[in-house]
Amino acid sequence: MAVDHHVAIIGAGLSGLGMAIALRRAGIEDIVLLERASDIGGTWRDNTYPGIAVDVPAQVYQFSFELNPDWSRIFAPGAEVKAYIDHIADRYDLRRSIRFDTEVLERVWDGDEQLWRLRTAGGEVTARFVVSAIGAFVDPKPAELPGLADFAGKVIYSSRWDHGYDLAGKRAAIVGTGASAVQIIPEIAGRVAHLDVYQRTPIWVAPKIDPGTPALVSGLFRRLPGSQRAVRELATRAVEFVLIDVVVRHRPIWTRAIAGALRELWYRSQVPDAELRDKLTPRYGFGCKRPAVSSDYLRTFTRPHVELVTDPIERVTPDGLRTADGRERPVDVLVLATGFRLASDPENFRRTPVRGRDGFDLATAYTEQRLTSYEGVSMPGLPNHFMMFGPYGWVGATWHQLVESTSAHIVRVIGEADRRGATSVEVRPEASRRWTERMRRKLAGSLFNTNNCATANSYYFDHHGDTPYLRPTSSAHAFAASRDFPLDDYRFSTVTAPATARSSA
Numbered sequence: 001m002a003v004d005h006h007v008a009i010i011g012a013g014l015s016g017l018g019m020a021i022a023l024r025r026a027g028i029e030d031i032v033l034l035e036r037a038s039d040i041g042g043t044w045r046d047n048t049y050p051g052i053a054v055d056v057p058a059q060v061y062q063f064s065f066e067l068n069p070d071w072s073r074i075f076a077p078g079a080e081v082k083a084y085i086d087h088i089a090d091r092y093d094l095r096r097s098i099r100f101d102t103e104v105l106e107r108v109w110d111g112d113e114q115l116w117r118l119r120t121a122g123g124e125v126t127a128r129f130v131v132s133a134i135g136a137f138v139d140p141k142p143a144e145l146p147g148l149a150d151f152a153g154k155v156i157y158s159s160r161w162d163h164g165y166d167l168a169g170k171r172a173a174i175v176g177t178g179a180s181a182v183q184i185i186p187e188i189a190g191r192v193a194h195l196d197v198y199q200r201t202p203i204w205v206a207p208k209i210d211p212g213t214p215a216l217v218s219g220l221f222r223r224l225p226g227s228q229r230a231v232r233e234l235a236t237r238a239v240e241f242v243l244i245d246v247v248v249r250h251r252p253i254w255t256r257a258i259a260g261a262l263r264e265l266w267y268r269s270q271v272p273d274a275e276l277r278d279k280l281t282p283r284y285g286f287g288c289k290r291p292a293v294s295s296d297y298l299r300t301f302t303r304p305h306v307e308l309v310t311d312p313i314e315r316v317t318p319d320g321l322r323t324a325d326g327r328e329r330p331v332d333v334l335v336l337a338t339g340f341r342l343a344s345d346p347e348n349f350r351r352t353p354v355r356g357r358d359g360f361d362l363a364t365a366y367t368e369q370r371l372t373s374y375e376g377v378s379m380p381g382l383p384n385h386f387m388m389f390g391p392y393g394w395v396g397a398t399w400h401q402l403v404e405s406t407s408a409h410i411v412r413v414i415g416e417a418d419r420r421g422a423t424s425v426e427v428r429p430e431a432s433r434r435w436t437e438r439m440r441r442k443l444a445g446s447l448f449n450t451n452n453c454a455t456a457n458s459y460y461f462d463h464h465g466d467t468p469y470l471r472p473t474s475s476a477h478a479f480a481a482s483r484d485f486p487l488d489d490y491r492f493s494t495v496t497a498p499a500t501a502r503s504s505a
């Protein structure tokens with residue numbers, strides 16, 4: 001049977017587009033990107049809430065091969081990231097390979113034909129190889145608020161902001177104090193008549209040093225690209241130190257010093273009221289949850305029309321929110337910033353199943369077994385299938401580093417399969433086990449296990465109690481590994497006629 005495409009990529013966000021560029025560069029042209037939405041950009045297409053910006057310096061949040069000299073400031077706004085992604089798609093002529101409004105509802109490995117059958121509402125697409133680029137935060141988590149359906153006011157999800165709705169003069173409430181809420185709260189506090197902020201878990205917030213980029217600097221970057229590469233390199237190392245080194249090579253003295261400085265200097269300077277400050281100060285250690293940066297978040301709670309509510313929400317009523325202490329606060333507009341369903345949540349794959357070899361089912365595997373992968377990219381049971389972000393895969397200071405190393409790994413495997421004329425390639429279980437165990441050993445001394453994380457309510461911990469997201473190595477190590485992992489860790493097979501003669505190497 002003729003296969004529709006050599007490689008199908010699911011998702012056209014940064015990962016899918018980065019993967020497509022890597023394949024094209026390797027001379028693999030027969031690719032398709034299947035995207036459920038009508039536009040590219042994933043995260044940066046969907047999240048347009050007031051105040052959205054990158055939480056790491058924009059100089060770091062870009063591909064090494066496509067530096068933008070014109071980021072307007074250190075923490076560029078989301079719209080600039082979306083424009084950067086649009087630029088990438090145009091520059092590398094990727095749009096012609098994208099099929100929009102095409103959600104992959106099911107992926108099924110056909111061992112007889114040695115291809116993947118991808119079910120979409122518009123019919124089946126077949127591909128020899130599949131790359132899952134569905135992101136880390138796949139869907140907004142449904143807000144588990146009893147009575148929400150009966151609320152008579154306006155509901156706005158942070159990831160689907162309604163820019164047509166005028167907040168001026170409204171009584172607003174926001175549920176959630178995670179990374180999105182930290183950006184939204186100061187912005188909308190300036191527009192509404194009253195704002196209630198419902199907090200379950202406080203967040204560590206550091207001051208945001210965010211000057212604009214002087215024209216002189218952009219000009220220098222344009223004339224001397226090496227200068228921008230050097231800045232990116234330095235900034236990347238600094239961010240990687242905070243986000244990875246401090247976490248993985250945890251020394252309690254570091255995190256205690258950071259938390260102490262934030263508490264005693266920053267929080268104290270922003271929130272003079274001791275009781276309010278206490279409620280805003282996390283009890284868990286710094287780093288258990290991804291910290292946020294903002295210079296106006298904490299101060300917003302000192303405004304007279306902003307109230308921090310820490311009593312648990314009992315239910316949403318038609319007119320407002322009632323907390324466990326029996327108090328009801330009236331609300332015109334309810335903003336839900338309650339987070340996302342992570343890529344390893346089995347629920348994603350109950351909704352859009354992934355069925356591999358010999359009855360392997362990804363939702364069942366994620367439910368019943370601790371998460372494993374090989375280099376965060378592949379998994380036994382799923383031949384010819386790769387993930388841009390698999391268990392223990394999130395490396396480095398930014399997503400772009402992950403995309404560049406993961407795509408290099410995948411291109412190497414597909415290229416080798418093509419060179420050998422193999423029809424399928426699957427990671428060997430022992431290689432996956434070995435690699436995963438190495439990652440778990442490295443994480444054993446990480447701050448997740450040694451820094452009082454129990455109350456952090458952090459997405460770094462999965463439903464098994466493991467922390468399978470961060471790759472506990474440097475990005476330099478991940479890059480090197482993507483180029484020199486032993487190809488023998490994969491089993492290459494050739495089926496010469498449907499389900500008959502099979503040879504393997």
Ligand SMILES: Cc1cc2nc3c(=O)[nH]c(=O)nc-3n(C[C@H](O)[C@H](O)[C@H](O)COP(=O)(O)OP(=O)(O)OC[C@H]3O[C@@H](n4cnc5c(N)ncnc54)[C@H](O)[C@@H]3O)c2cc1C
Binds near residue numbers: 015035137398
């Ligand atoms: C609000 C928010 C802010 C963030 N800010 C930062 C930041 O400042 N710094 C940082 O490093 N990271 C940040 N992140 C993480 C961010 O998600 C990554 O940096 C990066 O954008 C992920 O790109 P991606 O392409 O892997 O995933 P996404 O951007 O999520 O794209 C995945 C794409 O796959 C599509 N898709 C999913 N399922 C299917 C399916 N079944 N069929 C077809 N298409 C499908 C989606 O529609 C989407 O277009 C943020 C995330 C969020 C949610």
